Amino acid sequence: MSAPIDVSDRPAGSVSDPGRYRLDLTATRSHVLTIEPGRGNLILGPARMGKKADLHVAADEAIQWRAFEPFATPAGSPWPRYIDYRGNDSGFFAWSQRRGIEQFTWAPAFADARAVDGGGADIRSLQIRLDDVSGHLRLILPERSSLGLYGDLSRFTALGAVPRSLSLLPALSRRRSDAPYALPDLGLLHAATSLSLHAGPLGQPISLAGIERFAALRSLSLWGGFSDWDALAKLADLDSLEIRFAPQLDGLPPLDAWPKLDRFIAYNVDAAAGKTLKAQLKARAKLREWSDYASVSQLRKPEWWQREYGRPFAGWSGRNAKAANAAYDTALQALEQAGDAAAAKAAVVAFAAHFNYLKGIETGEREDIGEAVWQFSQLAQVAALGVGEEQALGWFDEARDY
Secondary structure, three states: OOOOEEOOOOOOOOEOOOEEEEEOOOOOOOEEEEEOOOOOEEEEEOHHHHHHOOEEOOOOOOOOHHHHOOEEOOOOOEOOOEEEEEOOOOOHHHHOOOOOEEEEEEEOOOOOEEEEEOOOOOEEEEEEEOOOOOOEEEEEEOOOOEEEEEEOHHHEEEEEOOOOOEEEEEOOOOOOOOOOEOOOOOHHHHHOOEEEEEOOOOOOOEEOOOHHHOOOOOEEEEEOOEEOHHHHHHOOOOOEEEEEEEOOOOOOOOHHHOOOOOEEEEEEEEHHHHHHHHHHHHHHHHHOOOOOOEEEEEEEOHHHHHHHHOOOOOOOOHHHHHHHHHHHHHHHHHHHHOOOHHHHHHHHHHHHHHHHHOOOOOHHHHHHHHHHHHHHHOOHHHHHOOOOHHHHHHHHHHHOOO
16 A cells, blocks of 8 residues: 655645545644545544544544645545534634635534634535534524534524524434424524424424514425424415425415415325315416426325334345345234233344344444334333333343344
8 A cells, every 4th residue: 555645735726636645634644534536525523433434533632624725626626525523623614714615514522612703614504413512502603604403402502694594403302202392592593584494204293383483484394293383374475385204284274374385395295184285286376376396295194104114124125125124014013912021022032033144234234123123112012011112122132143
């Protein structure tokens, strides 16, 4: 293997070939970066990320972001185009003032309250993951950026410019039976004109009560399970509404509640509500043609969500997918008929043992199998036997030998 090339004295944008390069990232000649052909993104994070990170940096290490300035794509734009960083150094905001970034995903992990000025940054799309923040982040947002927030939204305060678009993925419970999640006061972000709100279709729903705080909204995209659909009637100025992967639409206002609506999409939604929406779509077209896209498609009956969408083997293929779904069916039937905890244990153990004989089961597949056992623990019949998720997952761990 050839020695890595030192690029510390190379001019900006002069290096575009794949190869191994020596960087002054946290200290002189501290890191070696391998650039593969066609690769446009870069992941930085702590050593525990292993091979998931291209460069390992401790959470509180100071980073010399200028170390990336020599790199460019073959077309001449700055490389990397997309940066995913897990750590607490916020110097990338200042660095981007001289070198624009298409997308930056930041996952800080601090326990105190921090104020960061990103007002002058040139970041087209800023994604912030708050999962590991136990303190509070107060951020002056870049101008002309779109913003995505993931995790505990109460740990973030926005100042400065209103984002071009806003995407919210709050931390939610996996239990559909939990009380709906209420969005916290988001201050400046309530002035956004475009909002995308995400929940898991089969987990804790998000309440739409209070959605009128986003008084400037013109475009709204909803993904997953929600409650209080009637609150959408308070957003009378919407011109675009998209609803995807929604297992129930109880209380959704009729389409004429939004007189300015010119774009409407309902995709993978409850079948009964979807039929009503199709009729409304046609009726509205007779009064006023849709100037943008309008569609209602992939209507789903209640059993589809659990039997098809809800299963964790959607990404599997071939014989293993067929075998996994067959084992799931067998375990489900046994659990629904179980009369005591011992019978439930036997069903879980048999399910887990089935995968001990399948070839090609990697880490991702193992996580999917564990997710299936968790789903079993949420069945009403299983809960009635006094079996919780910890006990079910314990049986699963005992039975597997890989």
